[in-house]
Amino acid sequence: MQISKGVEWAAHAAALMSALPPGRGLRAEALARYHGVPGPYMAKQMQALSKAGIVHAARGKHGGYRLARPAGEITLWDVMTAIEGRKPAFTCTEIRQNGPCGAEPEQCRQKCAIAAAFHAAEAAFRDHLQAVSLVEIAAGVVADSSPDHLRDVGRWLEKEAVALG
Secondary structure (H helix, E strand, O other): OOOOHHHHHHHHHHHHHOOOOOOEEEOHHHHHHHHOOOHHHHHHHHHHHHHOOOEEEEOOOOOEEEEOOOHHHOEHHHHHHHHHOOOOOOOOOOHHHOOOOOOOHHHHOOOOHHHHHHHHHHHHHHHHHHOOEHHHHHHHHHHHOOHHHHHHHHHHHHHHOEEOO
8 A cells, every 4th residue: 555645745734733823724835835845736635635624724815724623633544535535445356256266256255365354454554543633643743853843833833824714
């Protein structure tokens, strides 16, 4: 399974927005500059997060993005599915029914061991990401950052955050 850069970028943007004070937001261009990524691509990720109800988008001169729900209610699974969709990573094509020794359909009423293993792994992956909220991500960032770095982030947020109307 390969997860796109868009998921990483959206998760970082959402984690950063969790530090915003109420009524404040960040423009997509500011989020792109902060993370050193292309603006149009960050805007695309923010639109997907907005469509999924993870962020609220305000348009116009005083526009920007802010989290649409409390950070504790937004999980990494929410972010990932907003960007990647909900299609399963593994799709069984019932290859065991093919070829000269293929099984008959009535012999394939249960999942084969291969499909069962992939589905179990995918369920564990989903369950883990559903258990990790933006609050936990933000707490990890704070724990891993120096006071100087946190002060720099706070100053940057004060400068870049816009009042959303």
